Amino acid sequence: MSGRNEARTEPRIAVYVCQCGGNIGDYVDTNQVVHAVKDLPGVVVARHAMFTCSDSNQQEMIDDVAREHLDGFVVACCSPKLHTFTFRGVAERAGVNPYRVAQVNIREQCSWTHTDDPTGATSKAMKLVTAGVERARLMKPLHPIEVPTTPRVAVVGGGVAGMRAAIALADVGLEVHLIEKEPELGGHVGKLGAMYPHGTVGTELVHRMLEEIDRRPGIEVHTGAVVSAKSGTFGNYRIAIESVGLRTEVTVGQIVVATGFDSYEPATGEFGYGSPRVVTLPEFRRLLDEAEGPIVRDGRPVRSIAYIYCVGSRCGDRTYCSRYCCSAAVHASLLAAERDPSVRQYHLYRDLRTYGRNEVMFGESRKRGSYYLRFADDDPPLVSIDGERIRLTVHDLLTAGAELALEPDLVVLVTGMVPRANDELIGALKLPVGRDGFLNEIHPKLRPVETVVDGVLIAGACQAPKSSAESVTSGLAAAAQAAAVLRRGVASLDPQVAIVDSGACDGCGECIGSCPFGAIEMTGTGGTVVATIAAAGCKGCGACTPTCPRNAIDLQGYTDAQVRATIAGLLAGRAT
Amino acid sequence: MSTLIAAPLDMTVRDGFDAEACMNCGFCSATCPLGVPILPRRLFRYVLFGMDDAVRAETETIFSCLLCRSCEQSCPAGVHITENVRLLRGWLLREGR
Numbered sequence A: 001m002s003g004r005n006e007a008r009t010e011p012r013i014a015v016y017v018c019q020c021g022g023n024i025g026d027y028v029d030t031n032q033v034v035h036a037v038k039d040l041p042g043v044v045v046a047r048h049a050m051f052t053c054s055d056s057n058q059q060e061m062i063d064d065v066a067r068e069h070l071d072g073f074v075v076a077c078c079s080p081k082l083h084t085f086t087f088r089g090v091a092e093r094a095g096v097n098p099y100r101v102a103q104v105n106i107r108e109q110c111s112w113t114h115t116d117d118p119t120g121a122t123s124k125a126m127k128l129v130t131a132g133v134e135r136a137r138l139m140k141p142l143h144p145i146e147v148p149t150t151p152r153v154a155v156v157g158g159g160v161a162g163m164r165a166a167i168a169l170a171d172v173g174l175e176v177h178l179i180e181k182e183p184e185l186g187g188h189v190g191k192l193g194a195m196y197p198h199g200t201v202g203t204e205l206v207h208r209m210l211e212e213i214d215r216r217p218g219i220e221v222h223t224g225a226v227v228s229a230k231s232g233t234f235g236n237y238r239i240a241i242e243s244v245g246l247r248t249e250v251t252v253g254q255i256v257v258a259t260g261f262d263s264y265e266p267a268t269g270e271f272g273y274g275s276p277r278v279v280t281l282p283e284f285r286r287l288l289d290e291a292e293g294p295i296v297r298d299g300r301p302v303r304s305i306a307y308i309y310c311v312g313s314r315c316g317d318r319t320y321c322s323r324y325c326c327s328a329a330v331h332a333s334l335l336a337a338e339r340d341p342s343v344r345q346y347h348l349y350r351d352l353r354t355y356g357r358n359e360v361m362f363g364e365s366r367k368r369g370s371y372y373l374r375f376a377d378d379d380p381p382l383v384s385i386d387g388e389r390i391r392l393t394v395h396d397l398l399t400a401g402a403e404l405a406l407e408p409d410l411v412v413l414v415t416g417m418v419p420r421a422n423d424e425l426i427g428a429l430k431l432p433v434g435r436d437g438f439l440n441e442i443h444p445k446l447r448p449v450e451t452v453v454d455g456v457l458i459a460g461a462c463q464a465p466k467s468s469a470e471s472v473t474s475g476l477a478a479a480a481q482a483a484a485v486l487r488r489g490v491a492s493l494d495p496q497v498a499i500v501d502s503g504a505c506d507g508c509g510e511c512i513g514s515c516p517f518g519a520i521e522m523t524g525t526g527g528t529v530v531a532t533i534a535a536a537g538c539k540g541c542g543a544c545t546p547t548c549p550r551n552a553i554d555l556q557g558y559t560d561a562q563v564r565a566t567i568a569g570l571l572a573g574r575a576t
Numbered sequence B: 001m002s003t004l005i006a007a008p009l010d011m012t013v014r015d016g017f018d019a020e021a022c023m024n025c026g027f028c029s030a031t032c033p034l035g036v037p038i039l040p041r042r043l044f045r046y047v048l049f050g051m052d053d054a055v056r057a058e059t060e061t062i063f064s065c066l067l068c069r070s071c072e073q074s075c076p077a078g079v080h081i082t083e084n085v086r087l088l089r090g091w092l093l094r095e096g097r
């Protein structure tokens, strides 16, 4: 059908003006808008509807296409952010090229902004819709750019998140390069004994995952290795893997970054840190994992323990909660009670965030000799060390703010997670870093593993503090996302990209520097060099178009002619 | 002046005294018909932290409780508050001065 439509000179366009219930209709007189545009050249259908996005109206649009042999639509309704894909879908089902749909926003830009002036809102809507019609008249059918993709994934970081992602990717038939900086896979979990919530032993878990990896020939493991460079475009990236001076280049379709976190390292003197009887949570875990019976520290049996929570988290620049530490500390106290049922344990906390089922551990710990004392955000406990004696004082909000003192044998600083120093990787992959220093996803709920860098996904605790199970889950999510792209074999990219008219280009090279994505290069032989834009690299931002002194670059879907027609439409639009 | 936390006071029938379950919500105090000035939750903390003098200082209050169980009805943690008060009275008779 599109072949027939493409042959005509004046396209046949339908205009639908939406009332969005009362959202638009209460302020914009949609009838007047319809009147203002119904006789414009090219418009063969113009009407308003209560809800243009409703199923019944979508069906009417499809019926209109069949009856009126339409080439395109103008839908005057809400923001394109909401319904571009809805109306492109309608077009597709009706046999109209989806890139011949122009959405005009008369809700956010007219009715919602001018609630005090219905006449003005209506007149503005008329102009905008007229401009939309003018733009639509020049719309050409476009087709998604199909790029063959490489069925191979680089997973950077071999903690639980990266290992699990690698296994899942291999299971759907993709090749994997698992790249780990350390001499061994496993990350933090590889060093842990029994873990919350189910008592799984970290070293054993990692051992089982290593066996799974061994069983899959599709996974190539690089240890003591880092990624030092990346080039190429969506679906086909070239990365350099460097290991002891050896550089290997591989082509991959997607990259999963799972580089994890570092534990917060307290400053000397911070809550008495530096004393042999003040340890961090990871150090305490090592003591516990090594002890068979009661813990001995600094030559003396540990009969009482004080925990100070939120060390390094929720203070100063690190405003975030490290999320795992409350549960990990409560769990550690249960392990300590197992080693010595008579040990007395005092937890000095700000808020106890043993979320979900971890609450059960909290209840259990109170039955086994753990006491909880709560201090105010701005009134942390004081630690003083006097030779053999460690003394903590705290105002306990749960004992009506009474000042209480403790003289424990051991102090455990419940240290949080901090972002890993990973400048080289962040530079090589241009990874987006959030204000907290962790890597940033596009949207924490809607697009949790994708980054603004196409084809680069993130998983595990490199994104934000996460427990082991949460890290594994996000590793699986990243694997699913990578597989969804690569298992198709081709990627469909938005065709609204810039193209160069090679006849008009004189090879001056002015445009090259303007592209923020490095998608433009000069190509050609024998004296005639012209600019070429890699369609897979272009994001359609349009930054290059105005830089060309010969006007040789045009952005598909937003050509210069369309922009001019839009402006003319705005100026011509009839106002009341 | 701070009080040094010590081992919990010995209530003799340890299993019967269930202060550990208290989560400090305050429902008990809100429903007490006498409006006893010292909150059960605070007393329980004194016991857990071995603060014997603080408990002794509340002898009057501990003996003024009606044992009406109105607090127990509303305790979401199921603490046997009145049973605990009886155990406290026993302790005071033994250890009070």
Ligand SMILES: Cc1cc2nc3c(=O)[nH]c(=O)nc-3n(C[C@H](O)[C@H](O)[C@H](O)COP(=O)(O)OP(=O)(O)OC[C@H]3O[C@@H](n4cnc5c(N)ncnc54)[C@H](O)[C@@H]3O)c2cc1C
Pocket (backbone or CB within 6 Å): A156, A157, A158, A159, A160, A161, A162, A179, A180, A181, A182, A185, A186, A187, A188, A189, A192, A194, A195, A196, A197, A225, A226, A227, A258, A259, A260, A261, A262, A263, A281, A282, A285, A324, A328, A331, A420, A422, A425, A459, A460, A461, A462, A466, A467, A468, A469, A470, A471
């Ligand atoms: C003391 C302690 C106790 C804990 N207890 C529990 C518990 O009981 N239960 C629980 O669920 N969670 C627990 N956790 C949390 C758990 O450790 C994390 O959730 C988990 O390690 C996150 O996994 P990950 O793969 O995202 O990161 P990591 O374990 O940090 O692994 C990341 C890997 O990436 C590698 N890497 C980093 N940078 C690069 C690079 N540039 N190139 C290549 N490789 C790189 C690292 O060497 C590392 O091997 C605990 C954490 C600590 C500190």
Ligand code: SF4
Pocket (backbone or CB within 6 Å): A309, A310, A311, A313, A314, A320, A321, A322, A323, A324, A325, A326, A327, A351, A352, A353, A414, A416
């Ligand atoms: S999880 Fe608990 S200890 Fe860790 S930062 Fe959050 S509130 Fe503090």
Ligand code: SF4
Pocket (backbone or CB within 6 Å): B021, B022, B023, B024, B025, B026, B027, B028, B029, B040, B041, B071, B074, B075, B076, B077, B078, B079, B081
């Ligand atoms: S109602 Fe129960 S849980 Fe709440 S403060 Fe009183 S004793 Fe504690």
